[in-house]
Amino acid sequence: MTEAVELTDEALIARMVDGDEEAFSALYRRKHPSVYRFALRMSGNRALAEDVTQEVFVALIRDAKRFDPAKGAFAAFLFGIARNHLHKRWELDKRLVPSGLGNESANGNGSRNGDHFSIAIQSGAVAGNGNGNGASHGPIAGLPEEFVSKETVARVRKAIATLPENYREAVILCDLEELSYDEAAVALGCPVGTVRSRLHRGRAILMEKLEEQPVIQRAPAVGE
Amino acid sequence: MAMDCAQFEEIVHELERVGTQGFAHRAEALAHAESCAPCGVLLDKVISLDFALDSLAVQDADEHAPARVQAALLAEFRRQHAEAARPRRSYGYAAALAMAAALILAVAIEAPRWIAHKTSVNVAANGSGANAPPKSGAAVNDAQMPANDGNSAASESEYATNFVALPDADDPGTLEGGTVVRVTLTRAALASFGLPVADMSSTDRIPADIALSEDGVPQAIRLVANADLDQSN
Numbered sequence: 386m387t388e389a390v391e392l393t394d395e396a397l398i399a400r401m402v403d404g405d406e407e408a409f410s411a412l413y414r415r416k417h418p419s420v421y422r423f424a425l426r427m428s429g430n431r432a433l434a435e436d437v438t439q440e441v442f443v444a445l446i447r448d449a450k451r452f453d454p455a456k457g458a459f460a461a462f463l464f465g466i467a468r469n470h471l472h473k474r475w476e477l478d479k480r481l482v483p484s485g486l487g488n489e490s491a492n493g494n495g496s497r498n499g500d501h502f503s504i505a506i507q508s509g510a511v512a513g514n515g516n517g518n519g520a521s522h523g524p525i526a527g528l529p530e531e532f533v534s535k536e537t538v539a540r541v542r543k544a545i546a547t548l549p550e551n552y553r554e555a556v557i558l559c560d561l562e563e564l565s566y567d568e569a570a571v572a573l574g575c576p577v578g579t580v581r582s583r584l585h586r587g588r589a590i591l592m593e594k595l596e597e598q599p600v601i602q603r604a605p606a607v608g609e
Numbered sequence: 610m611a612m613d614c615a616q617f618e619e620i621v622h623e624l625e626r627v628g629t630q631g632f633a634h635r636a637e638a639l640a641h642a643e644s645c646a647p648c649g650v651l652l653d654k655v656i657s658l659d660f661a662l663d664s665l666a667v668q669d670a671d672e673h674a675p676a677r678v679q680a681a682l683l684a685e686f687r688r689q690h691a692e693a694a695r696p697r698r699s700y701g702y703a704a705a706l707a708m709a710a711a712l713i714l715a716v717a718i719e720a721p722r723w724i725a726h727k728t729s730v731n732v733a734a735n736g737s738g739a740n741a742p743p744k745s746g747a748a749v750n751d752a753q754m755p756a757n758d759g760n761s762a763a764s765e766s767e768y769a770t771n772f773v774a775l776p777d778a779d780d781p782g783t784l785e786g787g788t789v790v791r792v793t794l795t796r797a798a799l800a801s802f803g804l805p806v807a808d809m810s811s812t813d814r815i816p817a818d819i820a821l822s823e824d825g826v827p828q829a830i831r832l833v834a835n836a837d838l839d840q841s842n
Contacts, residue, residue, distance in 0.1 A: 404690040406683065413682060418673040425672065438674045442682045446689050538668050541661040560662045561669070565628065581629075585622045592654050595661070 394459040402449050413442055419460060419562050420467050426557050427471055429546055440470045457571030464558060464572035544594040552587030559584045612641040617648045621655050708775070708827075711798045772820055772829035775802055779822060786823035791816060791833070802830055 400408035425434035558569040623631030642652040793814035820829040
């Protein structure tokens with residue numbers, strides 16, 4: 386329905402509370418990808434991300450009136466619910482350790498399989514595609530831009546996955562989902578200053594991690 | 610004012626973030642990085658990180674939950690709203706039915722006694738020719754009252770609350786005729802009519818007058834008390 390798509394989040398919520406299924410569908414289509422991505426990046430597990438996404442919107446269906454626009458944006462409200470559900474799930478299953486994100490081989494095909502969104506990257510190095518150009522740290526000169534981008538993305542994905550949880554969620558919300566400090570503070574239930582310091586610390590750790598990993602591991606030369 | 614390295618490091622991660630200190634002092638920060646080699650290196654790293662994070666965000670932009678999640682949620686949405694509508698209706702019906710049942714029961718129990726009593730009162734009134742009770746007064750000397758002589762003196766010793774319309778009563782303006790019957794009800798039954806009742810566990814029965822419309826539908830209720838009894842208690 387074109388009309389529902391054009392409505393604000395608040396208007397859709399009001400309609401949804403009144404039983405308008407189309408409004409709920411529009412709201413879901415609009416908001417669920419970011420909730421799903423957040424859960425996926427936080428957990429590294431697609432099945433869990435699905436569950437959390439479903440639980441977030443079930444909670445919305447059951448008690449949409451809990452959302453108060455005066456307290457923050459709707460997205461922040463949803464991220465807050467998602468975060469709570471993630472914590473519950475982690476408490477229920479202590480065996481689940483957030484894994485690396487993206488089961489992507491570093492050959493740039495971006496394929497992902499299985500339940501885990503984990504990286505097929507060995508610690509300390511990305512398994513290159515054997516082009517043997519010997520490039521190592523820092524900005525990569527002389528490589529196709531697309532290749533560099535995918536390599537870089539894979540490394541950053543893994544680095545984020547290994548961040549301490551507090552820093553990881555700040556980076557995901559502020560840098561990847563582009564929430565403001567205020568919105569992230571609502572989602573994380575902490576002061577704005579805490580969000581800012583966590584984000585800065587998280588980014589600093591990310592830079593350290595990325596420096597530790599060579600961008601491309603040079604393939605050994607024949608006979609080497 | 611020139612920026613120092615500590616200030617630069619404080620804001621370097623938010624130079625591109627609108628609404629932050631870093632964004633507000635972006636020009637000074639860039640100027641500092643131009644003149645300070647270590648901060649220039651740090652700025653390069655931050656820019657590389659920003660680029661990498663942007664690339665990751667773009668690559669994941671199409672990530673979304675499978676369609677089955679939406680299907681399950683729509684089913685839950687329908688179920689939730691169906692349930693939300695159902696209980697209100699059923700509770701309303703249940704309350705109305707309970708109230709009607711209580712009234713019918715009360716009337717069925719008390720009406721024969723009231724009719725018999727009314728007959729005797731009328732007979733007495735006709736016989737004495739004095740102080741025939743008003744229409745509602747006929748119900749006052751109900752069989753639940755002491756089996757006195759049924760004269761009008763009993764009604765003078767009673768007091769009653771105002772009638773309170775029952776929840777499903779008709780518009781009073783449309784009512785014609787009707788009658789008032791005296792019943793005794795348990796406290797629980799009174800509470801079901803929306804009357805404030807204390808000590809619900811008590812099993813004693815409270816006298817009350819119920820106004821019936823001409824077609825016998827209960828319209829209003831009032832509580833009745835006997836002053837003599839109250840004083841004696």
